[in-house]
Amino acid sequence: xxxxxxxxxxxxxxxxxxxxxxxxxxxxxxxxxxxxxxxxxxxxxxxxxxxxxxxxxxxxxxxxxxxxxxxxxxxxxxxxxxxxxxxxxxxxxxxxxxxxxxxxxxxxxxxxxxxxxxxxxxxxxxxxxxxxxxxxxxxxxxxxxxxxxxxxxxxxxxxxxxxxxxxxxxxxxxxxxxxxxxxxxxxxxxxxxxxxxxxxxxxxxxxxxxxxxxxxxxxxxxx
Numbered sequence: 001x002x003x004x005x006x007x008x009x010x011x012x013x014x015x016x017x018x019x020x021x022x023x024x025x026x027x028x029x030x031x032x033x034x035x036x037x038x039x040x041x042x043x044x045x046x047x048x049x050x051x052x053x054x055x056x057x058x059x060x061x062x063x064x065x066x067x068x069x070x071x072x073x074x075x076x077x078x079x080x081x082x083x084x085x086x087x088x089x090x091x092x093x094x095x096x097x098x099x100x101x102x103x104x105x106x107x108x109x110x111x112x113x114x115x116x117x118x119x120x121x122x123x124x125x126x127x128x129x130x131x132x133x134x135x136x137x138x139x140x141x142x143x144x145x146x147x148x149x150x151x152x153x154x155x156x157x158x159x160x161x162x163x164x165x166x167x168x169x170x171x172x173x174x175x176x177x178x179x180x181x182x183x184x185x186x187x188x189x190x191x192x193x194x195x196x197x198x199x200x201x202x203x204x205x206x207x208x209x210x211x212x213x214x215x216x217x218x219x220x221x222x223x
Contacts, residue, residue, distance in 0.1 A: 003087050010080070012027075013077070020067040020068065022062040025059045045070075048066075069104070107123050109122065109155060110175060119159050120173075122156055124154065133148055143180070
């Protein structure tokens with residue numbers, strides 16, 4: 001589990017491709033402190049496993065599913081990436097619950113100044129994800145824990161303070177660039193519980209819908 005607070009910006013040293021599988025080797029410093037084989041590190045918001053490392057870099061496997069569902073396949077040697085180690089028990093929880101399990105991708109449709117902040121407008125590749133994105137809610141963009149400013153029928157906006165922009169690879173992103181998106185896990189679970197229909201044991205028919213409804217949640221003060 002991660003918090004969405006990027007620890008450092010690393011550099012992609014090399015890519016070894018085999019079809020839709022890849023091994024990425026990344027230059028880093030801070031995330032190498034105490035690193036061990038099998039550790040989880042978030043790379044642009046994608047939870048990946050360390051398969052080798054030395055004093056200046058580490059390598060991770062990218063499987064075909066991750067290749068297809070994230071922006072990692074579009075990386076090139078020399079690109080900057082956001083890095084975060086998995087959260088330690090007892091550490092400060094400065095962001096929000098981030099799994100590193102990317103829900104989909106989006107494209108930066110606009111980048112504008114608002115006093116000291118920069119406002120990004122992001123069009124979703126899959127607009128169904130908007131059901132999990134709400135104003136003032138949490139969202140993860142390329143591994144960065146951010147707050148949603150507003151939404152439309154096709155997009156959402158986020159506002160970035162100077163410190164976050166300067167300390168992450170988002171400073172290099174421009175209109176047209178694609179980003180990884182992970183929606184708030186709490187919203188996804190609530191939506192799943194409200195709409196999931198399981199299968200009756202021993203048959204192919206769907207079981208009855210859960211008694212947990214939007215009306216029930218409202219009546220009991222949950223929403």
